[in-house]
Amino acid sequence: MNPGLQLDEVSFQAGERKILEGVSLRAEPGECVALVGPNGAGKSTLFRLLLGLIRPSDGQVRWGDTPVHELSGQARAAAMAWLPQHGLIQEAIEVLEFVKAARFRFSEGRSDSLKAAQSALQAVQAESLTHQAITTLSGGELQRVMMASLIAQDAEMFLLDEPANHLDPAHQATFYNMLSSQWASGRGILCITHDINLLTRLAPANEAARVRVIGLDQGTVQFRQQLNDPSLPEALGDLFKLRVETVEVEGRRSFLALDGDQR
């Protein structure tokens, strides 16, 4: 069987509360999957299940044929790298040291780790930040360093939890362009986002069919579509209980959320 993430009829319950119910999903290296849905839909919980941070109350979460909680630390880190939603770092650690720490899974000397960290920082055009304390970075710079950390870990799939949430539009665009080039280099991308428009930055318009969009609400999958599906606006409207229209600017489809329930 190909390597890749697979959820089979996965449910997760916290106490009495059902967070996820009967969710099935596949994502392989080279694929790009976007998870959308309102707050509290269970998206972040899904990531924690994939990483083996929590175990499903029902169903199975696997990487290839192996349940993720049985993976060795090294195998897990080779499969998935994760950018959590709240990435606050309190220690005034040097950027290079922080990125270097992501090389944990490799049995290599310190100088090799540092070299890899340096080239990861180059890949996101953040060489100038190398020796800064991570606590002094702006939001945009920090997210760039976080991306460098994922690249340094060199996993097959990147799991990103609303990576551009608190960035200004220019930094959002830069971030998704970086993500796009990581996808182009063969990695799998699994990205939680509220902003569907940013997804259009991942692929040129003629490749939008390769971006899969999965809508999640109240712990269940509401729809599975491709980014260029004509019915995607309607599906998104149902998901967020809004009216969603599209406009096309310079060959790229943009989504507009308008007031009022369309149904």
Added chain:
Amino acid sequence: MTSKLAMVVTACLLILLASPWAGAPLSGEQGRFILLELRIPRVIMGATVGAMLGLTGGVFQALFDNPLATPSTVGTTAGAALGALAVLVLLPATGPGLPLVAIGAFSGALVVTFAIAAIAASGRARINDVLLAGIAISLAAGAITTGLQFQADMASTFEAVRWSLGHLTQVGYEGISLLLPLTAVCCTVLLSQLRALESMIGGESRAHAQGVNVRRTRTLCLTAGALGVGGCVAWCGPIAFVGLIVPHLVRLSVGPARRILFPLSALGGATFLVLCDAIGRVVMPSHDLPVGVITATLGAPLLVWLVARRRR
């Protein structure tokens, strides 16, 4: 940065090497005995204990992601104190020479270490749960210790108070031969977790995603730290403040990078404790002032100053 590091290391080594000669001048056969059988063992013991306390403090602060964590945070010190007092009170006839108090203290520390390790190894416990358990154990052991003291006669109460101040008095090399191997092993285990602890700067979950076996790292660090500190407390009594302030001092002078912070916390702890003991010897030559009195007297204002500086 490198030159600053070299300066700090050189200063520490000079203090350690010079300290046996601090105090009343030595001469003749008696001076030779004092130097070889009393002062040098005392300095080696101080360096051993100080290094263990400093390193454990640095590692625990990183592990708990809490600047107030200390080697006594997880309760081994309180467990050791209870063990020591139980021996002093319940077996009052034990004369000097027998390290029964040390055995009692170490047993107390062991029990607490296993309890903490069991909590840390259980999957569901968060690192703050371990902290909370440590505080609870400390309070409970402290209460029982006070209760025992209440029952005891004057002599053993006085012994207990003296023990609880911490001391470095050594005659010969017996304590060192017992403690040095233990602390060497414990320090090695702590330093072996360096890369995992570096990864934990981004939080335990992120470290997990980077391939760290978080539970294993936690358990190893807590067990090695608690056991090493338990050994130190058993032989020398609880010595306050070294494990709390030394890592902060090091962080202020050379930064928070674990690779430098941890080894330098060990070296700094050794230097701070030996220096405090030497100061005691110079200031009150005729009294064998318990070193815990000096570390706390110097350490407390230093800590307040550090906190005030950070607030600014």
